[in-house]
Amino acid sequence: MDEHRLGLQPILRTVWAPTGQPLICPVHPRYEWLYIYAFVNPQSGESRFWLVPVLNKIAYQAVMAAFAQSVGAGEDHHVLVVQDGGGFHVPAPQGHPPGIETITLPPYAPELQPAERLWDLTDDTVANRCFDTLHDFTETLAQQCAWLETQPDLLSQHTLFHWWPLLRN
Template sequence: MGASPWLYIYAFVNPESGESRFYLVPVLNKDAYQAVMAAFAQSVGAGPEHHVLVVEDGGGFHVPALQGHPVGIQTVTLPPYSPELQPVERLWKLTDATLANQCFESLDDLQTTLGEQCAWLETQPDLLTRHTLFHWWPLCRN
């Protein structure tokens, strides 16, 4: 069996700081979700002393492993059919910017272009904050 003919993005953004993580995966299922959540938790240092809240859209594949989410990760699921409440939804036009009106020779070419755009976006916290920090979003207070 060859490579998957699909490419999906998992994206995480802190609306206040603009810090982000993007993961490109060939499938959307519970195994991919669990792998991405584990990678995300490790990348942000989630653990017993550092808790991270992830706001999810309630996708059917958002299924934690039997032992639960990685230590330090907590989730809140938004009501169904409410993408306007999900800050990360506003990132898709930024991820798609380099894809518009393009015809890629292969999925690898698409993945390379999209990966480069996502890597660039991770270096643009001010841009991401402008797109994701809703006026009503609760700010973290230390």
């Protein structure tokens, strides 16, 4: 599980252009943001994405509860969530939803976080583009996230590290 901030501040990437022809990318930077909360199972590629306007304890608790419900976590089905040590990763006063357990990664170790590898995939459709409104940006990003949820093989290719412990029946 990880979070990623995106918004109307453009993401610029290098692209190929014909020799001698300049490539023009319109840019109109503004400071409006939204956050992607992403959960991925590296082995199966199963994923869940939420687009949320804020990054704080309340949003974290709401997304964690929605995630628990979406995967059917409960007394009979336990889910282990690997997360970084973000200061807002604070469970509700009554604790995480039933069936959710968390492991916090050591600080300054994003290379250990499989979900960090999702951000290039989410950024693909919004890179080198200029959006008029945050709503237009959100619509495009939501379509990309919905598509990624249907691509478990692609997500496994990006997130299943060689050292990741595999489940065996």
